[in-house]
Amino acid sequence: MASYALAGKKAVITGASGGIGFAIASRFAKEGASVVLAGRTRSKLQRSLAELQEMMGEPRGLELPQSHSIHCLDVGEMRAWGRLIKDNKEIDYLVNCAGEPQNSLLLRIDEETVDGLLASNLRGVIFGCKMVGRQMMARRRGGCIINISSLLAHKGVIGTSVYAAAKAGQLGLTTALSAELAKHGIRVNAVLPGYIETDMTDGLANKELQKKIPLGRFGTASEVADAVAFLAKNEYANNCILNLDGGLSAV
Ligand SMILES: NC(=O)c1ccc[n+]([C@@H]2O[C@H](COP(=O)([O-])OP(=O)(O)OC[C@H]3O[C@@H](n4cnc5c(N)ncnc54)[C@H](OP(=O)(O)O)[C@@H]3O)[C@@H](O)[C@H]2O)c1
Secondary structure, eight states: OOOOOOTEEEEETTTSSHHHHHHHHHHHHTTTEEEEESOHHHHHHHHHHHHHHHHHSSOOOTSSSSOOOEEETTOOOOHHHHHHHHHHHOHHHHEEEEOOOOOHHHHHHHHHHHHHHHHIIIIHHHHHHHHHHHHHHTTOOEEEEEEEEOOOGOOOTTOOHHHHHHHHHHHHHHHHHHHHHHGGGGGEEEEEEEEEESSSTTTTTOHHHHSSSSSSSSSSSSHHHHHHHHHOOTTTTTTEEESSSTTTGOO
């Protein structure tokens, strides 16, 4: 008989209408969790929910009661997180996956763009950890938060300065919170993907770049989802900062 490691659990995945977020949401659903797909654009979330429901097929019977839903929010707004935790009272897992890329030199970037990048890639993660972490603490049933950072937190790539600063900030946040929240049974971890095939990297996968990656290819969203599922399920994973980049961080 199949076993569902996350049966009876609720997971909120931000950026769930995007490539990696949707793969993570699908993986959590396949492992038995009820998933809240969160993101900015309602129509994209509705499409993703329909795809998820189709993929999961008919309800699998009473032994696995699952219900998936969407929640529209801009992660950079604290009040939006207040509404999310009001609507979703029993969150076991939060995956902070929403994020936006940068493609310009720092000298050419204006204040509004800097604010937007920091809001999506760092403030949103801080607010998510604070608001969902507070709910997890009050519930006294522990929990796990996984932040999707980036290889670029460590590796210098031209045109990514503010994004890289935000992703490096996520690592400091993860480490500090893994110490701060452990006594409440809440684990905090991060994944640092390298180049992954999604809309965000559309057009980047040329032979020259692929040759620089020791494994010779971009990763897939489902390979990132595997790493996230590992961190969610391994009860000793806390401040686990997991590189997933085909070895690019080593060269
Ligand atoms: N792809 C890669 O190679 C790679 C590598 C390293 C790290 N990452 C990180 O992995 C995460 C997912 O990337 P991806 O490739 O799956 O990107 P994607 O396909 O472009 O998806 C991005 C998702 O984030 C959501 N989002 C962006 N800003 C938001 C905000 N302020 N509030 C709420 N939702 C927001 C988007 O929703 P809307 O479209 O509705 O705004 C979308 O669902 C990002 O954090 C990214 O930085 C990606």
